[in-house]
Amino acid sequence: xxxxxxxxxxxxxxxxxxxxxxxxxxxxxxxxxxxxxxxxxxxxxxxxxxxxxxxxxxxxxxxxxxxxxxxxxxxxxxxxxxxxxxxxxxxxxxxxxxxxxxxxxxxxxxxxxxxxxxxxxxxxxxxxxxxxxxxxxxxxxxxxxxxxxxxxxxxxxxxxxxxxxxxxxxxxxxxxxxxxxxxxxxxxxxxxxxxxxxxxxxxxxxxxxxxxxxxxxxxxxxxxxxxxxxxxxxxxxxxxxxxxxxxxxxxxxxxxxxxxxxxxxxxxxxxxxxxxxxxxxxxxxxxxxxxxxxxxxxxxxxxxxxxxxxxxxxxxxxxxxxxxxxxxxxxxxxxxxxxxxxxxxxxxxxxxxxxxxxxxxxxxxxxxxxxxxxxxxxxxxxxxxxxx
Ligand code: NZQ
Ligand code: ZN
Numbered sequence: 001x002x003x004x005x006x007x008x009x010x011x012x013x014x015x016x017x018x019x020x021x022x023x024x025x026x027x028x029x030x031x032x033x034x035x036x037x038x039x040x041x042x043x044x045x046x047x048x049x050x051x052x053x054x055x056x057x058x059x060x061x062x063x064x065x066x067x068x069x070x071x072x073x074x075x076x077x078x079x080x081x082x083x084x085x086x087x088x089x090x091x092x093x094x095x096x097x098x099x100x101x102x103x104x105x106x107x108x109x110x111x112x113x114x115x116x117x118x119x120x121x122x123x124x125x126x127x128x129x130x131x132x133x134x135x136x137x138x139x140x141x142x143x144x145x146x147x148x149x150x151x152x153x154x155x156x157x158x159x160x161x162x163x164x165x166x167x168x169x170x171x172x173x174x175x176x177x178x179x180x181x182x183x184x185x186x187x188x189x190x191x192x193x194x195x196x197x198x199x200x201x202x203x204x205x206x207x208x209x210x211x212x213x214x215x216x217x218x219x220x221x222x223x224x225x226x227x228x229x230x231x232x233x234x235x236x237x238x239x240x241x242x243x244x245x246x247x248x249x250x251x252x253x254x255x256x257x258x259x260x261x262x263x264x265x266x267x268x269x270x271x272x273x274x275x276x277x278x279x280x281x282x283x284x285x286x287x288x289x290x291x292x293x294x295x296x297x298x299x300x301x302x303x304x305x306x307x308x309x310x311x312x313x314x315x316x317x318x319x320x321x322x323x324x325x326x327x328x329x330x331x332x333x334x335x336x337x338x339x340x341x342x343x344x345x346x347x348x349x350x351x352x353x354x355x356x357x358x359x360x361x362x363x364x365x366x367x368x369x370x371x372x373x374x375x376x377x378x379x380x381x382x383x384x385x386x387x388x
Contacts, residue, residue, distance in 0.1 A: 031091025099145025144195025146255025
């Protein structure tokens with residue numbers, strides 16, 4: 001049952017290959033001090049940095065640089081960003097990059113005016129912000145996380161070996177996001193396919209939950225089919241604009257709260273993947289692909305009806321003369337073939353995990369109860385072991 005809810009998405013999107021010009025419309029809405037957030041330099045190499053700086057200057061903004069946001073942004077970087085924002089009295093946090101820059105900007109936004117340690121407050125105690133929140137805008141260069149239109153912000157604490165995401169309220173969503181599929185074309189193939197698998201898994205995490213047959217399930221199937229088709233085109237021809245734009249748009253809709261309606265949400269692939277990420281610092285999408293098949297094989301008996309539907313509707317498995325277990329199993333095999341075709345990591349050992357990490361990854365995995373089976377620590381350990 002869809003149940004009772006209100007729905008609003010606070011982010012205004014500008015999509016397409018001339019969408020950057022809308023920055024001229026957005027900037028005047030904010031004060032003069034702009035904190036320009038970016039990663040390790042891809043936007044300088046592509047020339048996007050110069051274009052954005054020109055627009056900021058045309059609009060009379062004072063720019064403070066906040067570069068060097070690493071993939072899987074850390075607590076230390078968060079503290080640095082907060083210091084920069086306080087010193088500069090930042091009125092707008094403008095993130096240019098992938099999910100790491102967007103997430104980081106959101107984490108800074110709720111921490112600038114917060115008197116407590118943001119890691120303790122938001123990530124260990126999962127409290128909501130009670131302070132003023134600095135507005136965030138995003139210019140996306142990588143499709144995957146959906147961070148451009150959601151309120152999630154994932155931060156890694158290397159000292160504590162924890163990678164934790166907090167999904168904040170609507171006030172933390174970016175005020176606007178600029179999505180130009182052409183910017184994603186400079187991504188290395190590994191990052192492109194990691195992003196594609198991240199999108200697919202966000203849909204799965206919501207789809208494989210709840211007993212219902214509701215609109216969210218149909219939307220999820222349509223998005224999955226679009227991702228599968230476009231990904232196969234994009235790996236053959238990364239410059240195919242239509243495929244890259246479908247991937248970018250699907251990424252946004254996969255995790256902007258729409259298809260979560262009426263679903264409890266599983267998210268255990270993400271929980272195990274994030275724990276593996278805390279140990280390996282590996283690319284997010286690859287941590288998910290490495291643990292997915294052992295996880296789904298494990299929970300399949302508990303949600304068999306849905307796995308049958310997944311096989312038939314998403315992977316076109318013919319049900320004729322087969323048991324439900326066979327149909328569902330063939331669905332997962334088809335998913336495995338697709339994962340291999342696009343070239344994502346199939347094992348944790350491929351992304352730097354070693355046997356001696358199994359206990360730690362198991363321990364660091366947060367157990368959620370929205371899926372078909374609430375896992376025990378022993379089951380998680382078994383899945384992590386099978387993923388090696
Ligand atoms: O740092 P630069 O030099 O920009 O390079 C980046 C980075 O090395 C590069 N890149 C991005 N766009 C590029 C490019 N290189 C060339 N051309 C371009 N156009 O790609 C690398 C990865 O970027 P990153 O932002 O880390 O990737 P992604 O978008 O996958 O973000 C990952 C982070 O988001 C979190 C993950 O846990 C991880 O920390 N997530 C956020 C979510 C959310 N907000 O809802 C949900 C997700 O499940 C995820 O957990
Ligand atoms: Zn993800």
